[in-house]
Amino acid sequence: MGETSFGFSSFNGFSQSFGFNALVLDGGKGELVRAPVGPPVVAGKKGTPAAVAAALKSHSEAERRRRERINSHLTTLRSLVPCSDKMDKASLLAKVITHVKDLKRHATEPDEDGMHVNNGIFLIRASLCCEDRPDLLEDLKQTLANLPLKTLRAEISTLGGRVRNMFVMATEGKVTEIERHLIVSSAHQALKSVLDRVASPEFSPRSSLSCKRRRISSFDSLSSSS
Amino acid sequence: MGETSFGFSSFNGFSQSFGFNALVLDGGKGELVRAPVGPPVVAGKKGTPAAVAAALKSHSEAERRRRERINSHLTTLRSLVPCSDKMDKASLLAKVITHVKDLKRHATEPDEDGMHVNNGIFLIRASLCCEDRPDLLEDLKQTLANLPLKTLRAEISTLGGRVRNMFVMATEGKVTEIERHLIVSSAHQALKSVLDRVASPEFSPRSSLSCKRRRISSFDSLSSSS
DNA sequence: GCACACACGTGACCC
DNA sequence: TGGGTCACGTGTGTG
Numbered sequence: 001m002g003e004t005s006f007g008f009s010s011f012n013g014f015s016q017s018f019g020f021n022a023l024v025l026d027g028g029k030g031e032l033v034r035a036p037v038g039p040p041v042v043a044g045k046k047g048t049p050a051a052v053a054a055a056l057k058s059h060s061e062a063e064r065r066r067r068e069r070i071n072s073h074l075t076t077l078r079s080l081v082p083c084s085d086k087m088d089k090a091s092l093l094a095k096v097i098t099h100v101k102d103l104k105r106h107a108t109e110p111d112e113d114g115m116h117v118n119n120g121i122f123l124i125r126a127s128l129c130c131e132d133r134p135d136l137l138e139d140l141k142q143t144l145a146n147l148p149l150k151t152l153r154a155e156i157s158t159l160g161g162r163v164r165n166m167f168v169m170a171t172e173g174k175v176t177e178i179e180r181h182l183i184v185s186s187a188h189q190a191l192k193s194v195l196d197r198v199a200s201p202e203f204s205p206r207s208s209l210s211c212k213r214r215r216i217s218s219f220d221s222l223s224s225s226s
Numbered sequence: 227m228g229e230t231s232f233g234f235s236s237f238n239g240f241s242q243s244f245g246f247n248a249l250v251l252d253g254g255k256g257e258l259v260r261a262p263v264g265p266p267v268v269a270g271k272k273g274t275p276a277a278v279a280a281a282l283k284s285h286s287e288a289e290r291r292r293r294e295r296i297n298s299h300l301t302t303l304r305s306l307v308p309c310s311d312k313m314d315k316a317s318l319l320a321k322v323i324t325h326v327k328d329l330k331r332h333a334t335e336p337d338e339d340g341m342h343v344n345n346g347i348f349l350i351r352a353s354l355c356c357e358d359r360p361d362l363l364e365d366l367k368q369t370l371a372n373l374p375l376k377t378l379r380a381e382i383s384t385l386g387g388r389v390r391n392m393f394v395m396a397t398e399g400k401v402t403e404i405e406r407h408l409i410v411s412s413a414h415q416a417l418k419s420v421l422d423r424v425a426s427p428e429f430s431p432r433s434s435l436s437c438k439r440r441r442i443s444s445f446d447s448l449s450s451s452s
Numbered sequence: 453g454c455a456c457a458c459a460c461g462t463g464a465c466c467c
Numbered sequence: 468t469g470g471g472t473c474a475c476g477t478g479t480g481t482g
Contacts, residue, residue, distance in 0.1 A: 066316065078237055
């Protein structure tokens with residue numbers, strides 16, 4: 001049986017290229033493959049040699065299809081998790097595991113701190129509530145454009161002369177923990193300067209700004225003023 | 227070489243159990259394994275028979291370790307994605323793919339409507355802001371217990387005689403789109419009745435309730451009252 | 453018997 | 468050169 005194993009092994013290199021033709025070729029040369037050993041070593045157990053050869057072939061083809069199915073899934077997984085190109089199979093799966101865990105973790109604590117981590121890409125949610133002024137929106141737009149973030153969503157609502165803005169921004173690519181803190185603090189700083197430009201604090205005691213997990217919520221600031 | 231292949235195949239069953247001992251045994255019986263064929267069939271190409279046997283053994287062991295690594299990752303993945311027990315390898319990977327896609331999709335639309343979907347399991351975020359009263363919390367606790375949801379997170383803050391609650395709740399299992407709507411609306415209804423029990427609306431004009439995407443935000447209600 | 457899925461050892465290839 | 472990964476065919480078990 002060992003011999004037939006080896007013989008078919010070499011033949012199957014061709015069967016991959018030629019597809020079904022190889023079956024005919026294989027069936028024709030089936031005897032040759034088993035020739036090197038004199039006696040019918042183990043193969044005598046089953047039916048005619050041609051039949052067992054055909055069965056073996058369909059078996060290997062099925063196995064090949066199975067491998068292709070698995071590997072195609074692995075490549076789509078590779079495209080789904082970042083930086084997994086040219087990574088070995090086991091490492092890819094390990095990365096998929098941590099990725100799933102990360103995503104799952106953030107799915108169960110939504111909106112806790114206004115920031116979501118997605119495998120190196122960060123989402124920052126900032127909200128801002130203050131008195132309205134003529135060019136506030138233009139100011140905000142400029143400020144956001146100068147940040148190393150792209151704005152995914154923005155919500156603006158006004159009521160009674162006050163304006164409330166909410167943004168969801170994301171880093172352009174993967175960032176380290178340190179870069180994350182720098183970006184967040186600079187975003188906070190920038191939005192704070194926008195607030196300062198609205199009016200002097202003593203004239204606008206009810207402004208609020210939320211960025212990252214430290215939030216001066218609109219609820220708090222408005223309640224304390226009432 | 228075919229013979230050695232078959233011989234090692236049977237031997238490896240032991241090597242798995244006995245580990246390194248099998249190598250010694252193998253070195254000692256190396257000749258015996260290849261004995262059945264008289265001439266040095268194919269093995270003449272490389273070094274001493276014992277050497278090639280040792281190489282082959284370490285090779286197959288390395289491959290076995292590789293398989294174990296991959297499979298262990300697959301089993302942890304199986305524990306991570308729901309309903310993937312007793313599922314074939316390819317299907318498992320397919321499920322992992324859709325799972326990752328789902329999680330990713332909801333990671334990029336955070337907090338949009340206070341509800342996150344996770345493969346049939348729904349997260350509902352509800353927040354509630356009103357005047358405090360003695361047994362408000364007990365009332366809330368009862369109300370939530372009667373909903374077909376489990377509470378994942380709860381935040382309570384009070385300020386100036388007002389109380390603000392935030393809950394993240396999840397369905398116990400997978401639910402359909404229709405069930406989702408029913409659950410959400412019943413949750414909204416239940417929480418609304420809690421608010422009504424605080425005081426008559428005319429005495430508590432600044433109560434707010436957020437559930438699902440229709441949100442009477444604290445900002446709106448508080449601003450309108452100021 | 454047939455179809456399917458898995459683990460295994462092995463040749464080829466790459467550092 | 469070894470130590471690693473990969474694809475392959477095959478043996479084997481399950482339905």
